[in-house]
Amino acid sequence: MASHQTIVVELGSSRIKVGFAGESKPRRVLNDDGGSGGGARRGGGGWTVAINDGMVSRACRWTSLHRYHSSMYDASRDDSAKSGGSASVPTTAYEWERTLYPLFSHALTSILFVQRPSRHRMLILTSDAFPPRIFREALHRVLLDYLGVGGVWLLNGGAFEGVYHLLEGLPPPPSLTSSAGPPRAHLIVDIGTHEARVAVCVAGSSILADTHRATLSGYDSFLGQVLTNYQGEKIVAKDAVDEECAHLEEEGSYYCPVTSLEDANAVVRAWIALSSSSAGFSPDITTVQVRLPSLERAQRTESSMEATIQLPVQPLLKAFHQIYLDYSNPSSLIFAMLTSVRTCPIDYRKAALQHALLLGGGSVALRHFCFWGGLASTGSSTNNGLGPQLETAARDACGVSSDDESAGESKGEEKKDDGASSVSSISRKRFRSLQGVVHGHVDDDDGRRGGINIQYPDPFAADMVAWIGGSIMGTLGYSKYYQNKFP
Known part of the structure; x- marks a missing residue:
């Protein structure tokens, strides 16, 4: 068949979105609310999607892909075994096939009501930029051989790839003039349920792989x-x-x-x-x-x-400071963001920091979280929110002047005497190379221009951007990227 209707599926850590390309929202969102879904929130290794496909399977045990790349994987598996439960994380391609088949069979028959899968192709968005090989093999075998889908395109790092098709339509930050032209790069920050992922996306290309960072800064x-x-x-x-x-x-x-x-x-x-x-x-x-x-x-x-x-x-x-704002903590979100920008080519650093986007359900949940650090410095509630607090933390991480640095060192010694944790001199100097890019400059009206700017992808919902971007990609063709037979 010359043309296929494209199905878009986003496989997230806590939600699975299913729908057709060209639509503004998915037909169904499967999540871990109810049932045995508490296992994912307790770190137990997965959650259950109720399925009745008329065959043997009545439920699909879905596990977060991030556990393959986290040291928590072995610990959670051992805890599950000790508590009498079975290890829910697939370790072979066959186990992944047993997990994926009922899920996609349910999506095709009970959600989308597809009668002839061969007349449809499927675009799969995964949260991970580098999913396991056994997962990729099982996914292609299930969709192409068992279910007979007309074509499959597995798009790794779904949030980064999906938002790429929405970036040029977003309004520019207020600190930049409208005549500045389209941005050359964006810093994409995807805060999910368990992990937060950061990468620099360059105009005319995909994400820069060397800038990809993942840290345990998700909402859970x-x-x-x-x-x-x-x-x-x-x-x-x-x-x-x-x-x-x-x-x-x-x-x-x-x-x-x-x-x-x-x-x-x-x-x-x-x-x-x-x-x-x-x-x-x-x-x-x-x-x-x-x-x-x-x-x-x-x-x-x-x-x-x-x-x-x-x-x-x-x-x-x-806890908010430890997970998101502590630039001396390698597991914090601000550390991952600044490290990602420092890794990218110098020509893209300024544009990336001026066009930072917060995506994912975690960013939605913390959008209006208030932290005293910003309020104490401004005396108002204008810094009420995750984005402004990350901007303030980035400026603190990059420093301002040698005088302020010496003052900061003496202040750190005072905090140490009081029993509070202090920031080492190494941490204060780690991101000093980004100082000019982060702080920007002051114009004639004493207003700050340029510098770091973190915003949400309004008017799009931050937790729906990846799927909407995939919906757009599914309508653009890209036939050469779809596989129609198992490799």
Whole structure:
């Protein structure tokens, strides 16, 4: 057949989007809500998509691809085996075939209602830029040999490749003049459920492979750090909630009401709601009122239990700084961003930092997260959000002058005396080569021009950009990239 209708499938860490090319949104989004989906959020190795394809399989066990490239993979597999569960991560092409076949069979028959798969070709967007070979082999065999799809194009690094077709239509940053012409490069930051991936995308080409960075800065990773910080916090009993749980305390220990990622997520959402409200919010706030799901469940059996509690915000803000803003931490997002830009050719560094885009569901969840560091420096709520805070962290990482550096060193020594962590001189000088690019210049009106600019791909939803870009790619032809037989 001369032409095929293209199906677009995005395989994410926590969501699978299925639809037809040329459409503005997918027909169906499969996610890990409900069922046994909690396994993915607990790091258990995967989640289940309910499937009834009329054959043997009733469900598809899907695992996050990032576990193949993470040291957490072996640990989570060992924990699963110890708890009596089976290792859910496929280790051979055959195991991947058993996982992929019911998923794509369900997508073709029950979601898209395709009667003749041979008249359709499929564009697959994966989160990983370098998926395992056994996964690629199993995917092509399932789609081409077993299901008889007319053609398959496996597009690695789906978010980076998909957004490439939307970049030129996005409005320029306010700090740049409209006559500057189309940007030569973009810094793409994809914050997912578990990982965050960073790469520089160059106009007229694809991403620069050497600039690709992956770090455990996803939203669930942030929640895990929030949980860890609160569990290490010494919370003194002050209200009825703690008094009811006083019997849980051991001698010399303290009760921590935040016991799960669900509780940590409730703390984050409560803080965002509080910081987004214009009334009653100031940098002097040290606590946040949270309704914890774990206490709600305990309230059902114990009527005197209150589900609402006041928690200190310091562990939450500390986790946000550790995961996203700490440029001395190699696992932080800002470290990955600046390292990626420093790796790319010098000619593209300025354009990449002036046109940085935040994508993925994690960036949507943290878009309005408020951090005290930015508020203290500006005295207003204009830095309320992930993007402005990353800009501030980048400027801090690159430094400003030798005088400020010496002042920063003395300030760091004072912090060290107080028992707080200080930034080493090596960390302060690591990204000094990007100083001029990050800071830009000051114009005649004392306004900053150029420099780092991080924005969202408005009017497109940040968590839908990859699929929309794939939908556009599916309508452009590219017939030579589709394989019609198993290699």
